[in-house]
Amino acid sequence: xxxxxxxxxxxxxxxxxxxxxxxxxxxxxxxxxxxxxxxxxxxxxxxxxxxxxxxxxxxxxxxxxxxxxxxxxxxxxxxxxxxxxxxxxxxxxxxxxxxxxxxxxxxxxxxxxxxxxxxxxxxxxxxxxxxxxxxxxxxxxxxxxxxxxxxxxxxxxxxxxxxxxxxxxxxxxxxxxxxxxxxxxxxxxxxxxxxxxxxxxxxxxxxxxxxxxxxxxxxxxxxxxxxxxxxxxxxxxxxxxxxxxxxxxxxxxxxxxxxxxxxxxxxxxxxxxxxxxxxxxxxxxxxxxxxxxxxxxxxxxxxxxxxxxxxxxxxxxxxxxxxxxxxxxxxxxxxxxxxxxxxxxxxxxxxxxxxxxxxxxxxxxxxxxxxxxxxxxxxxxxxxxxxxxxxxxxxxxxxxxxxxxxxxxxxxxxxxxxxxxxxxxxxxxxxxxxxxxxxxxxxxxxxxxxxxxxxxxxxxxxxxxxxxxxxxxxxxxxxxxxxxxxxxxxxxxxxxxxxxxxxxxxxxxxxxxxxxxxxxxxxxxxxxxxxxxxxxxxxxxxxxxxxxxxxxxxxxxxxxxxxxxxxxxxxxxxxxxxxxxxxxxxxxxxxxxxxxxxxxxxxxxxxxxxxxxxxx
Numbered sequence: 001x002x003x004x005x006x007x008x009x010x011x012x013x014x015x016x017x018x019x020x021x022x023x024x025x026x027x028x029x030x031x032x033x034x035x036x037x038x039x040x041x042x043x044x045x046x047x048x049x050x051x052x053x054x055x056x057x058x059x060x061x062x063x064x065x066x067x068x069x070x071x072x073x074x075x076x077x078x079x080x081x082x083x084x085x086x087x088x089x090x091x092x093x094x095x096x097x098x099x100x101x102x103x104x105x106x107x108x109x110x111x112x113x114x115x116x117x118x119x120x121x122x123x124x125x126x127x128x129x130x131x132x133x134x135x136x137x138x139x140x141x142x143x144x145x146x147x148x149x150x151x152x153x154x155x156x157x158x159x160x161x162x163x164x165x166x167x168x169x170x171x172x173x174x175x176x177x178x179x180x181x182x183x184x185x186x187x188x189x190x191x192x193x194x195x196x197x198x199x200x201x202x203x204x205x206x207x208x209x210x211x212x213x214x215x216x217x218x219x220x221x222x223x224x225x226x227x228x229x230x231x232x233x234x235x236x237x238x239x240x241x242x243x244x245x246x247x248x249x250x251x252x253x254x255x256x257x258x259x260x261x262x263x264x265x266x267x268x269x270x271x272x273x274x275x276x277x278x279x280x281x282x283x284x285x286x287x288x289x290x291x292x293x294x295x296x297x298x299x300x301x302x303x304x305x306x307x308x309x310x311x312x313x314x315x316x317x318x319x320x321x322x323x324x325x326x327x328x329x330x331x332x333x334x335x336x337x338x339x340x341x342x343x344x345x346x347x348x349x350x351x352x353x354x355x356x357x358x359x360x361x362x363x364x365x366x367x368x369x370x371x372x373x374x375x376x377x378x379x380x381x382x383x384x385x386x387x388x389x390x391x392x393x394x395x396x397x398x399x400x401x402x403x404x405x406x407x408x409x410x411x412x413x414x415x416x417x418x419x420x421x422x423x424x425x426x427x428x429x430x431x432x433x434x435x436x437x438x439x440x441x442x443x444x445x446x447x448x449x450x451x452x453x454x455x456x457x458x459x460x461x462x463x464x465x466x467x468x469x470x471x472x473x474x475x476x477x478x479x480x481x482x483x484x485x486x487x488x489x490x491x492x493x494x495x496x497x498x499x500x501x502x503x504x505x506x507x508x509x510x511x512x513x514x515x516x517x518x519x520x521x522x523x524x525x526x527x528x529x530x531x532x533x534x535x536x537x538x539x540x541x542x543x544x545x546x547x548x549x550x551x552x553x554x555x556x557x558x559x560x561x562x563x564x565x566x567x568x569x570x571x572x573x574x575x576x577x578x579x580x581x582x583x584x585x586x587x588x589x590x591x592x593x594x595x596x597x598x599x600x601x602x603x604x605x606x607x608x609x610x611x612x613x614x615x616x
Contacts, residue, residue, distance in 0.1 A: 027532045030522035033091075033105050033112035034466070036509075037517035037530030038125075040117050041616055042097045045506040049466050049518055050075065050107050051086040058108040060091055065102025065114070071095070075107065081465025082475060084520035085580030088465040113531055119616060122512075125529055126609040128556025130230055132602045133209075133245050135554060136190045138197065138252075138304065146231040151551040154541060157195065157304025158311065161186045163292050166312040171368040172275045176315070177265045181258070183313060185292045188252025192598035193538040195304050196293035196372040199256055200365075201600050202249055203323030204420045208490075208603035209246045210330050211426075212610060214433050215497075216242075224610060239338060247342075250331050253288070253324050254349050258316055260285040266315050266363055271378035273366040282363070286356030287316035288324040290365045293372030300589070301543035301550055309371065317365045318357050319375075322383035325353035326426070329390035333434065347394060354387055354400075375420065382416075382424035385409040389427030393434045411445040415453040418487055419480075420600055425453075429494060447498050454495030454504055457488050461510055466582065468514035469507045477581040479593055482525055482561030485511050486604035493611045505615060512608060515558070520582050526605070528555025536589040538596040545589040553597070558605045561585060563594045 035048040052058060057074040064070050075089035091105065098117065105112040135147055139161065144153040163185060167178030188197045189205070216223050223229075223240050230241035237244070258264075265279040294309035328350035335343035361384075365376045377383075385407040392400035404410055409424035418425040428446050431438060438446075460471035469492065470485045472478060489511035496504035510518075517524045517532065524530025527537070535552055536545040542553040564584040567576040571591035575584055585594045 026535065028113070030532070031113045032110035033107060034518050034520070034522050035105075035112070035115065036513040037115075037524045037532065038121050039115045041121050041509075042099050042117055042119060043616070044094070045509050046092065046094045046096065046117075047467055047510065047513065047518070048091040048093075048105055048112070050089045050091065050110070051084075051520065052089050052108050053087050054089070054108065055079075058089055060105055060107035062093055062096060063104050063106060064100060070098065070103070078465045083464050083468075083471070083477075083580060084466055084582045086465065086520055090465070090467065120613065121616075122609040122613040125526070125556060126224065126606060126613055127230055128528065128554070129526075129558070129602055129606040129609055130225070130242070130245060130556075131554065132557055132597075133189055133248075133599065134232055136599065137187070137248060138190055138195075139187045140233075143233065146233060148231070148554050152554050154303055155305040157190070157307065159186070160184075161292065161311055163311045163313045165289075166295070166314055166367060166369050170273065171370075172273055172277075174273075174275065174277045176367060177279065179258075179262070179264050179313070179315065181262065183255060183258075183289070185252065185255045185289075185313065187248060187255070189249050189599050190304065191373070193300075193540060193592055193596045194293070194372065195298065195302075195307055195540065196291055197252065198291040198293075198373065198375050199253055199288050199320035200290070200323050200375045200377065201420050201598070202253055203320075203327050204418070204423060204426065205599040205603040206246055206249045206253070206327045207330060207426055208600075208607050209242060210327065210334050211429060211433060212607045213240065213242050213246070213334060214430075216610075216614075218433060219614070221614065224613070243334070243338065246331075246334075250327065250346070253327065254345070256289045256292070256320070257324060257349055257353060258284050258287050258289065260352075262287075264315065267366060268360070269362045270366055271364050273368040277366070282360050284316050284356070284360065286321070286352035287318075287360060287363070288320040288353060290314040290317045290320045290367075291372060291375065295369075296371045298371075298540065300538075300540055301546045302540040303550070304541065312369075312371075314365070314367050314369075314372075316363065318361055318363045318380055319365060319377045319383055321353045321357040321360075322380065322387045323423075325350045325357060325387040326383070326390045326423075328353065329387070329394040330430065332394045350387075350391055350394065354391055357384070357387070377421040379421070381407065382409060382422055386423045386427035386430075389431050393430060393436050396437060411442065412449050413452060414456070415449040415491060417453075417484065419484065425450075425491070429490075432494065432498070450491060451495050451499060454492050454507075457492055458503065458507055461507055466514060466519055467510050468519075469510050470514075475581060476565040477562040477584065479563045479566045480560040480598070480601055481563060482515055482558055483598075483601040483604060485514060485561075486558075486601075486608050489608045490604055490611075493608065493615075496615075508608065508612060512612060515561075515605075520580070521585060523585070523587070525559040525561050526555075527553040527557040534559045534587055534595070536587050536595065538589055538592045542597075543589050556602075556605075557597050558601050559585075559587075560594065560596050560598065560601060566593050569593050
């Protein structure tokens, strides 16, 4: 979840823009029949939802482009749906498998827009979703030939980034002493709508791409990202494009590690920022700085090469250090056969980071300065488990195995939902993906936890009118809800891989169907894909709504999606208390709580689109 608060810098004229007009100016009207706006796979599940007040089933017909009826049936009356605020009917026509274009559903007197039934539905999406990361690279010019056109080209942002630590008085009056060094932290990905680069959010994003690479390799199929298949400047280097993109972020994260012998004064054991923090000197050698970002919030819009603010490092934290340990260990085994020297560099960084985190287990992200998101996390047992798992898989060392087995997350009855502050399940997925010396009983217990969570997602789907396998506790949709849907889809996909049970793949399709239009707003939350795609993300460069000289987003960018629980920006505030959870969303660049984009949201989109495309 990104935490950016740039609305303070919007002019009164910008705030007076009509959100609805900006979002819908180029869109067709909503369809009365909601489904995946890319269409359907011939052999896949095919579901649609119709909001309608009738309490008895409605007759429906499927017609082809020539108007001929191909199949028919009656709706299932779901009834009142709390998530959407609608009374809905459901249609299932999965038995129809004939490829073609121009199909329509006719139900209750309403006609859907035309749709396709075809193979390769997600072939383009996976490449577009991956290109998001290239277009958010820092330090290099973004070139038209790789970005998809001149409109998305831009000069390099922060091309030589050597920064020292934030210092001085924070929002609570505490005096932070800074640090004795400056680090070259050039490169990496911009996190979200702002220009911050965050190790914790970078960690889960990088892990997701590397896990996808491992899964593809273990499946034994040719990689769809083989050298030259994606649009990247590294094309022709003989390395898989997915690894090329991952390395860009890995190199940055390695640069965020402090030199050996570094001594810093930081609050130890303080979980919250407050007045009167007590600072203690620690041996911070091997720890990772939490982030590098602007000293003050920049205006919106603000292309990165025009950023006027000074860049500052934030103190090392245990969470960032464990994120580095985990993904550097993952890098060590991923790159072993590709670039042994780089793999060894990653291994050494991972072991240094893990040792530093064990030495300093309670250094939290509480430096409260403006200009960037906090990404605070006061529960770190999950990070320790994840890092121990990755290091065990890399080294086989019994020290890491002991830590792994001592964790309450090892062999839990259910794999927890994962996000940047809750990463235990990343360790479990890695243990089920990479070879190790774990016993058959251990692996069976880990598999059972994943399948139990997948079964819970199936039950969630059956309780929701729009059949999305996601029903958050309390009913409210959180910030970045679309990433929660797709992270859950990754677990469902893993359950399918582990069991071969088709119902889990159907539920992955249900998840992507929701994101691509089977929702009460009849919106595709992915730019450039679908009849009514997201167009106005909260982003400082893809900001055509705010400055017509700047571009719309390129294809393949995922919006954070509906948010009914953290409606803090001015646009969301207008909806607060007036929208059902799945409808608390507006396609408006000013809304950072509903329409921001982020690396940890696009990463599962790459993973899920690739998985679906490979298991069609």
